[in-house]
Amino acid sequence: MTDIELVKGNESIAMGAIEAGCRFYFGYPITPQNDIPEYMSRHLPKCGGVFIQAESEIASINMLMGAGATGARAMTSSSSPGISLKQEGISYMCGSQIPGVIVNMSRSGPGLGGISPSQGDYFQATRGGGHGDYRTIVLAPSSVQENYDLTMHAFDLADKYRNPVIILGDALLGNIKEPLRRHKYIPKTFEKNWILTGAQGRSPRRLKSLYLSEGELTEHNWMLHRNYQEMTKEILYETQWMDDAKLVVVAFGSVARIIKTSVSMAREQGMAVGLFRPITLYPFPYKQLLDISETIHHFMAVELNTGQMVEDVKLSVGHRKNRVDFYGRPPGSIPSPDELFEEIQKVYCLP
Amino acid sequence: MEAVFKRPESLTDIPTHFCPGCHHGIIHRLVAECIDEFGIREKIIGVASVGCSVFLYDYFLIDVLEAPHGRAPAVATGVKRANPNAFVFTYQGDGDLAAIGTSEIIHAANRGEKLTVIFVNNTVFGMTGGQMAPTTLPDQETTTTPYGRDVETAGFPIRMAEIMERLDGTKFVARTAVNTPKNIIKSKKILRRAFEVQLNNEGFAFVEFLSSCPTNWKMNAQKANQRIQDVMIPYFPLNIFKGALN
């Protein structure tokens, strides 16, 4: 399993899921992620799993909830319009504390939008997305290898926190082909004393989100909130060229991989630019950025949208002594490393 | 002294919140009797829906998962596929199953999921205060059809059992009522068969119960039972549409 293969981004997610023990997949086709259901439909039956092409994204997320409630590792995937339809189900899963992995290989919107890469679903993913005061863990890979690795990790996090985990990629990360080294999943054990199996020799269990009696719902929400706070232990990020940096570029996912080239171009020009890439978008590395701002006071958020993650960057370091610049644009075309280098130059030149 | 009539073991000993004369309680009891008689309480995962029956988990001594409004058949699909040895049923009202959840019920049935669906048709949205349901009869007054349901603008009552019958994926489809002792006895036989269909791994079973809602129909329990006989049954005929009682 240590050979290097050339694999398409979407398929690397499906491979990671199966390796992590996912045996149930429910989905409804939508570009640009169809390789995921197609791969699952080929491979799950061979390993004793179940693939269902559901009648809608709404049905898919509810099937995921049902399978997750029995303790099974299960996944659904879609792209932006389909993820919108799943939001009610995600809210119920959070309220009922049912784990599951949800992949959003996002495309551009609003509405039917287009099928080009976009980071326009950042708010939806990181702010709960549906109704109620809840959160999901959000992982943002930026390579085919990371698609694979983070998908495996997503299943562990979902089980550990009994909460849905979202993998937020986009059309670029789904469609590129890159070398992938598949490694073995190391099984971990999670206490599953809550799953529904039939009340054999024990009192009945119920997974629900309705709490009507006085004070019950408040207490339930506080409990969920404490769980979200625990999740800050799971923060992941990558930094590069930070030591002497005067400007820190903050970018995630597909934009982060493009801008890495732009930052190295800047370095070649003798500009002191560093790169900070959040890998968990929720929980966001607020504290880690804040610590960096002890010594570096200039940040630049770059996104393929008109300004979403920049708000989290500002929440981290947006106080008076620091400066936060932003470059973003609506989806349509993918920015080139040269273009982004120019944007870095524009803000870097300023005193 | 030998008890000749007692609470089924699968039911908890707490008073229900159902209104006087509501049939949910009778249907709950029939479900519980079937669970006891087949001895499957410990292998059941029930899927509750959103409506007056949402508190299923308070009344049955079984594992229960609460589904979003209308989505119980999809949730149950996930449960059953991941846990094929469990006995999985959904319990849904007519707003839940025949309005917001039509897509999920049709496709779960069409896939022939090994599920037992208990469908409670009371011609109104009970829980939200008696609004029109897809099953509301022509000219029936509800809080959102104050002048009576005008089929020209509000459409016709949907006969779900007949729709289920037409789907190749279903194995057993019946409509029954619990408004008279005779109908209750008949209903029990039908429900037992709907359990067997899943227990024998035969396929998808669907039982529609005509049910009363005295509160929202604005009549007493007796009149409500009579309404089922005189008004509902002519429109929603009682029948075993597919499969047989054995």
Ligand SMILES: Cc1ncc(C[n+]2csc(CCOP(=O)(O)OP(=O)(O)O)c2C)c(N)n1
């Ligand atoms: C998405 C969503 N829409 C609307 C509601 C409000 N709602 C709760 S129960 C219900 C209808 C219930 O009627 P029915 O299914 O016929 O069951 P009954 O209460 O009559 O037993 C509605 C519309 C909801 N909970 N969720």
